Amino acid sequence: MADHGRIKIKIGEVLKDRKISKTQLTYLAFVQRGQLKRLMDGEAARVDFDVLARICNALDCKIEDILEYIPADQEEQEENNNSEIDES
Secondary structure, X not given: OOXXXXXXXXXXXXXXXXXXXXXXXXXXXXXXXXXXXXXXXOOOOOOOHHHHHHHHHHHOOOHHHHEEEEOHHHHHHHHHHHHHHHHO
C-alpha cells in the first residue's frame, strides 16, 4: 500500500498553550474522554467532522491549529533525522 503521509494531531499543544485540561475540553466540546484520548494518541480509526468542529469551537481555533498534514517524504526525513540524533 502506498504511503500517503499522515495527519498529526496537535490538540495537546493547543491545550498546553491555552492552559486547558483534557477534562475541561471534554466538557466544553461535549466529547467523551475516551474518544478524546484515542484522537490525541493517534489511535482513532475515524474522526467525526462534528467532533472536530466542537473541539475547534471550544478552543476558539481553526482546524489547522489542531490538525497538520505531514507528507510521506517529510515524514521519512523526520525519521532519518531522529535516528541520527539517537545514534549520537
